[in-house]
Amino acid sequence: MADDGMVAYCVKCKEKREMDAPEAIFTKKGVPATKGKCPVCGTTMFRMGKTEAHKSLPKADPPQRDGKLVIVESPAKARTVGRFLGKDYKVRASIGHVRDLLRSQLSVDVDNDFKPRYRVPNEKREVVKELKAEVEKAKEVYLATDPDREGEAIAWHLMAVAGITREQARRVVFHEITQSAIAEAFSHPGEINMDLVNAQQARRILDRLVGYKISPLLWERVRNRLTAGRVQSVAVRLIVEREREIQAFVPEEYWSIEAELAKREKKRRSFMAKLYRIQGQEVDLKNEEDTQKIVAELEVATYVVTNVKKGTRKRRPSAPFTTSTMQQEASRRLGFTARRTMAVAQQLYQGIDVGEGGEVGLITYMRTDSVNVAELAQKEARAYIGEKFGPDYLPPRPPRYKTKAKAAQEAHEAIRPTSVRREPASIKEYLTRDQYRLYDLIWKRFVASQMAPAIYDTISVDVAADSRWQVADDKATAVSADQLSAIGAKPEYLFRASGSRVKFPGFLAVYEEAKDEDAVPEEGEGKILPPLSKGEILDLLRLLPQQHFTQPPPRYTEATLVRTLEEYGIGRPSTYAPIITTIQNRGYVERVDRHLRPTEIAFTVNDLLVKYFPDIVDVGFTAKMEEDLDLIASGKRKWVPVLRDFYGPFEEALRYAEKHMENLNLGDQFTGEVCEKCGHPMIVKWGRYGKFIACSNYPACRNTKPFQVKIGVACPRCGADLVEKKTRRRRVFYGCSNYPECDFASWKRPLPQPCPACGGLLVEAGKEWAKCVSCEEQVELEKLRVEA
Numbered sequence: 001m002a003d004d005g006m007v008a009y010c011v012k013c014k015e016k017r018e019m020d021a022p023e024a025i026f027t028k029k030g031v032p033a034t035k036g037k038c039p040v041c042g043t044t045m046f047r048m049g050k051t052e053a054h055k056s057l058p059k060a061d062p063p064q065r066d067g068k069l070v071i072v073e074s075p076a077k078a079r080t081v082g083r084f085l086g087k088d089y090k091v092r093a094s095i096g097h098v099r100d101l102l103r104s105q106l107s108v109d110v111d112n113d114f115k116p117r118y119r120v121p122n123e124k125r126e127v128v129k130e131l132k133a134e135v136e137k138a139k140e141v142y143l144a145t146d147p148d149r150e151g152e153a154i155a156w157h158l159m160a161v162a163g164i165t166r167e168q169a170r171r172v173v174f175h176e177i178t179q180s181a182i183a184e185a186f187s188h189p190g191e192i193n194m195d196l197v198n199a200q201q202a203r204r205i206l207d208r209l210v211g212y213k214i215s216p217l218l219w220e221r222v223r224n225r226l227t228a229g230r231v232q233s234v235a236v237r238l239i240v241e242r243e244r245e246i247q248a249f250v251p252e253e254y255w256s257i258e259a260e261l262a263k264r265e266k267k268r269r270s271f272m273a274k275l276y277r278i279q280g281q282e283v284d285l286k287n288e289e290d291t292q293k294i295v296a297e298l299e300v301a302t303y304v305v306t307n308v309k310k311g312t313r314k315r316r317p318s319a320p321f322t323t324s325t326m327q328q329e330a331s332r333r334l335g336f337t338a339r340r341t342m343a344v345a346q347q348l349y350q351g352i353d354v355g356e357g358g359e360v361g362l363i364t365y366m367r368t369d370s371v372n373v374a375e376l377a378q379k380e381a382r383a384y385i386g387e388k389f390g391p392d393y394l395p396p397r398p399p400r401y402k403t404k405a406k407a408a409q410e411a412h413e414a415i416r417p418t419s420v421r422r423e424p425a426s427i428k429e430y431l432t433r434d435q436y437r438l439y440d441l442i443w444k445r446f447v448a449s450q451m452a453p454a455i456y457d458t459i460s461v462d463v464a465a466d467s468r469w470q471v472a473d474d475k476a477t478a479v480s481a482d483q484l485s486a487i488g489a490k491p492e493y494l495f496r497a498s499g500s501r502v503k504f505p506g507f508l509a510v511y512e513e514a515k516d517e518d519a520v521p522e523e524g525e526g527k528i529l530p531p532l533s534k535g536e537i538l539d540l541l542r543l544l545p546q547q548h549f550t551q552p553p554p555r556y557t558e559a560t561l562v563r564t565l566e567e568y569g570i571g572r573p574s575t576y577a578p579i580i581t582t583i584q585n586r587g588y589v590e591r592v593d594r595h596l597r598p599t600e601i602a603f604t605v606n607d608l609l610v611k612y613f614p615d616i617v618d619v620g621f622t623a624k625m626e627e628d629l630d631l632i633a634s635g636k637r638k639w640v641p642v643l644r645d646f647y648g649p650f651e652e653a654l655r656y657a658e659k660h661m662e663n664l665n666l667g668d669q670f671t672g673e674v675c676e677k678c679g680h681p682m683i684v685k686w687g688r689y690g691k692f693i694a695c696s697n698y699p700a701c702r703n704t705k706p707f708q709v710k711i712g713v714a715c716p717r718c719g720a721d722l723v724e725k726k727t728r729r730r731r732v733f734y735g736c737s738n739y740p741e742c743d744f745a746s747w748k749r750p751l752p753q754p755c756p757a758c759g760g761l762l763v764e765a766g767k768e769w770a771k772c773v774s775c776e777e778q779v780e781l782e783k784l785r786v787e788a
Contacts, residue, residue, distance in 0.1 A: 008047040010038040019045045024053035065168075069138035071131065071158055073145055077177065080351025080359040081144060084182045089142075092134055098124050099157040101204065106212045108205050114643045116205055120161055131162045140170055142189065147173045147412065148367055149203075149633060150574055152196035159192070176418045177351055177361030199633035202642055206230055206625065209647065210616060213654055218605060223666045225686050226605060227586050230616065230625070231571050233609055235579050236588045237617045238564060239556055240598045240606045249552035251782070255285035257295065257545050259495055261303055261463060261538040264477045269530035270541055273463050273495035280490070291545050298493060302469040303538040304479055306491065307462040313500065314453040317507035319371040319401035320414035320446045323573035324566045326366070329445070331559035332514040334437050335594070338558050338577035342366065344434045345415070348442075352435065354427040361418055362427075363442055367573040369566075370412040371401040373450075377416060381450040384420045389509060395452045416446040448511035455504040461532050464491030477537055484535040499529040516560055549782050554767075555595040569623035587686070592732045593749075593764075604664065612657035615649065668696070677703045708737055713750040716761040716773065718742040722750050746773070753784045 006022040009015070019036030027033055032050040037043070070091040072078050082091035099118045101107035107117040120128050135141055141164050145151035159169055170189035174181040207230050214228035262270040275283050278294070285291045321329070326345065330336040336344070345366035351359030378398045385393055401414075417439070424440040431439060502508065556564070562576050571579055580596075583589045588602040598606075606617070615621045625646065631637040671693055673682040680697035684707060691707035708723035711734065715722050720738035725745075727733065735745040748763035751770055755762050760774030762784075770779045 006034050006036060006047060006051075008034070008036065008045040010041065010043055010045055012041050012043040013038060017045075019047070024051055024057055026054075026057070026059075030059075065137060065139040067138050068140045068142065069134050070142040070144050071155075071162075073151070073154060074350060076347070076350040076359070080177045080361060081182060083351075083358040084177075084179050085186070090134065090138070092131060094131065094145075094154065094158060095124070095127055097154055097157065098128055098131075098161050101208055106208065108208055110209075110647060113640045114205055114647070116201065118157070118160075128161050131158070135162045135164050135168070138168065141168045142170045142172050142186065143192070144172045144174070144185075146367070147175055147365055148574060149196045149200040150367075152193055153200040156192050156194075156197045175413045176364040177349065178418045181418075195635040196633050198639040199629050202632055202639040203629055205643060206646065209643075209650070213650075214609075214613065214616070214657075217654075217657060217661065218608070221661050221663050221665075222601075222604060222608070223686060225587070226601070228605070228609060228613075228616070229582065231575060231622060232579055232582050232586070232588075233606075233617045234570055234619060234622045235561065235565065236583050236598065236602055237606050237610065238561065238619075239583075239589055239596050240602055242553060242556055243598050243603075246552040246555065251549040251551070253286060254548050254550065255288065255291040255545060256283070256548060257285070257291065257298070257543060259298065259303070259463075259465070259543050260541040261495075262541050263530055263532070264475070264537060264539060271497055271499075271527075271529050272544075273461070273497035275493060276462075276496040277491075277494040279492060280494075288545075288547065294493075295543050295545050297467050298465055298543055299540070301465040301467045301493065301540070303463050303465050303495075303540055304469070304484070305461060305532050305534055305536040305538065306464045306484065306494075307460075308532055308534055309460040311458050312503065313456045313458050315456065315506075315508075316453045317399075317448045317451060317511075318445065318513045320373060320416050320449045321442060322369050322371060322403070322414060323367050324369070324562050324576060326415055326442065327562050327576060328516075328559035329441060329514060330438060331557060331562075331594070332516065333441065336434075336438070337580070337591075338562060339581045340434070341438065342577045344438045345442075347435060348439055352430060354422070354430040362422065362439055363418060364413050364416050366415055368412040368415060369403060369573050371403050371414045372412065373398075373401075373414055373416060373446075377413075377420075378450060381420050381447060385447065385451055389451070392504070393452050393506060393509065395450075399450065401449070414446075415442055417443045420447055444511035445513075448507040451507035451510065452504075454502060454506040454508045456500045457503045458500045459498070459529055459532075461497045461529060463495040463497070463538060465493040465495060466491055468492070478533070478535045479537060481535070497527075497529060499527040501528055516557075516563070555597060557594050557596065558591075561596060568619050569626055570619065572626070587691075590732060601666070604666065608661060612661055613650075613653050615653070670696075675701060675703050677701055710737070711750065713752050713761070715742060715744050717744045751784065755779070 006019050007016055008019050010017050017038055017040065019034075020039045022034050022036040025033055025035050031048065032054045034047045034049070034051060034053075036045050038045055068089045070078075070081060070085065070089050072081055072091065072093055073096055075093045075095075078091045078093040082089065085091065099120055101116055102119055109115040109117070143155035143158060143164075145154045145158075155171060158164060169192070171192050172185040172189050174185040210230040211227060215226065218226040218228060257275040258272050259275070260270050260272055262268045275294075277283065285294070319325075323342075327336075327338045327341050330341040331338070345363065348362045349364070349366050351361050353359050354362070382394055382398065420443070424436060424443050427439075428436050554560075558580055561580065565571050565576060565579070584591060587599055588605070589596050589598055591597075609617045628637060628642045632639050632642060668683040668685055671682045671684060673693070674680070675682055675695040675697065678695060678697050678701040680695050680701060682693050682703075682705070683696045684691055685694045693705040693707055695701040695703040706725075708725070710721045710723055713722045714720070715736040715738065718736060718738050718741070720736055720742065722734050722744075723737045725733055725735050733745055733747050734750055736742040746763055748765060748771075751762040751764065753762060753770075754760065755772035755775065755777055756779060757777040758772060758775040760772045762770040762772055762779065764781070765771035765778065768781055770781055770784060771777070772779075
């Protein structure tokens with residue numbers, strides 16, 4: 001029996017009372033407690049804790065655990081994995097990370113080996129409570145989180161917050177959610193890889209140190225809601241520096257000359273050749289006057305074929321997708337943002353019901369920098385290609401691709417369909433439009449990567465032109481060998497024409513990679529020349545002199561920014577999409593016609609960071625930090641020394657910036673307008689989604705208006721100012737400031753110059769042209785710039 005005078009709380013009376021008939025017990029979990037009755041209402045009462053009476057009681061047996069618990073990140077993945085594992089396993093979802101650094105403070109003890117202070121976010125407490133209850137009942141707990149550093153860290157945090165013991169824990173890793181992959185992973189469980197966990201911890205702490213130390217300084221010296229980031233600030237610097245290149249660019253005029261030449265035959269087959277050399281030197285025509293002098297000489301010149309070079313060229317397929325190449329191709333071909341691409345890819349990976357009895361993963365894991373392909377997948381692809389296209393479309397040996405990314409994790413696989421037999425068209429009815437388009441892209445890219453190269457027949461023709469040569473017979477079709485030798489020795493002008501045609505399509509029967517706008521076009525691709533031979537005389541049909549202007553480098557698109565970050569070794573597959581999303585959400589970058597354009601504040605913040613934190617925004621330094629994180633992941637470096645090496649110089653730079661950084665004070669700015677509700681001045685403020693106009697009498701007056709950027713062009717309908725606006729998805733368009741009275745709007749940017757044909761409104765219609773919205777006349781943008 002327990003001691004008399006044991007006090008406990010009665011839940012019915014809602015008061016503390018001395019319990020009747022107290023009895024020492026152990027709970028089912030083996031926890032000592034005292035059980036009794038309320039002397040007033042008779043309700044059973046409990047008080048936890050050990051008493052003297054427990055010493056005479058036999059120790060309670062530990063709770064019996066049975067069953068197998070599997071924890072994954074998401075409910076969708078849980079459903080798919082659960083379907084393959086069957087009733088013997090209980091599958092639960094953690095809904096992402098279950099523990100993180102506190103949001104309200106730095107949460108890193110820099111004086112104690114950068115010890116992080118983690119906590120379970122409020123919104124995850126119920127999830128953790130449920131997982132704990134399941135863990136207490138399970139004999140084995142399988143941590144089936146994603147096969148990368150983030151997934152490894154989630155598994156480690158789960159062990160800590162859900163009370164998973166080392167005896168219970170089983171780490172399972174799979175790169176696709178299929179029956180065979182799940183069975184293989186669960187038959188060979190392992191342990192958590194602490195090197196991967198520490199690499200993720202180090203990245204998280206580095207990002208926290210940079211963000212939480214520099215951002216408050218920007219709030220104080222520039223304005224609120226500004227942030228700095230270890231990788232995001234480098235991305236902003238790339239975009240800002242590209243914009244400055246564009247602004248500083250001075251177009252230079254140059255000219256080219258093409259000739260349409262024809263064979264001396266009845267059919268008069270013709271082709272275009274470009275002026276390639278003038279007296280053996282590269283063509284360098286700077287103005288119309290010099291060009292017309294040469295045109296005059298070429299009008300009376302004789303044209304003779306001096307060389308015909310025929311050959312074949314192999315074009316090999318691109319490697320299967322990595323995260324970055326998938327984001328780039330989805331941007332170029334589908335117009336997807338990096339974030340949208342990853343969201344859709346996650347759906348395809350986690351599982352979709354395609355009429356096979358339940359959800360099944362359609363693609364392999366979508367965060368990878370490896371181009372490796374599993375041997376079984378290659379065998380299946382080769383069998384499919386042989387059946388569908390024939391043996392000629394199969395290379396002799398399965399192709400092996402080399403990963404371009406620095407420190408790629410070769411143990412991972414490329415992104416591919418989990419089965420090539422699951423053709424896109426056969427499952428289209430089960431997929432959303434976005435899911436189908438991305439799956440179709442991934443499927444075609446993978447199948448093409450396992451096919452034979454395409455083979456082209458190529459031809460290159462040199463045509464000499466010289467006004468000094470005379471051919472006695474106007475009907476002659478060729479010159480003699482001696483004449484050809486003299487002509488070819490030192491022609492005054494040399495034209496060149498190239499052509500190619502597909503001899504064998506190979507992988508092109510399935511897929512061809514799209515090109516970036518800054519890619520150099522291949523000379524003569526798809527151009528077919530008539531049969532030509534050395535010494536053949538050609539007739540000149542016309543000369544086409546054309547004026548050009550050198551172009552500035554293009555603004556980054558999401559595709560080219562991801563490509564650049566990867567080339568520099570900045571960021572990793574899991575970070576590309578968040579980086580691009582963050583710099584847009586923070587107001588540093590706008591997405592205009594698929595291009596990333598820096599805002600005014602981006603220039604200001606970038607210049608301050610370059611001046612006071614040169615290492616933080618240095619491409620080489622950031623890439624070196626990524627390499628250090630990779631070394632931690634591979635067990636070759638310890639994470640604390642890496643952080644220590646970084647923090648010493650960073651802390652010095654921070655102290656210097658706190659003393660010397662300029663106070664720009666770009667906070668609230670007056671607009672010159674008066675609030676129509678209370679008469680106080682209106683000011684420009686910054687919110688989560690950018691600028692807006694608000695009453696300075698806040699909170700007494702809560703009047704707000706959207707911030708509108710005038711573009712210096714009048715509305716063609718009502719004459720009011722046209723302004724830049726954004727949709728809910730932050731897509732830029734242009735509309736009338738007099739809306740809703742006037743609903744004129746355009747996706748294309750209006751231009752201040754009127755249409756030369758009708759005086760109507762011109763809008764940008766591509767990289768080099770403007771188009772009138774009234775008469776649809778097209779005008780070259782370069783001519784408008786020159787006239788302006």
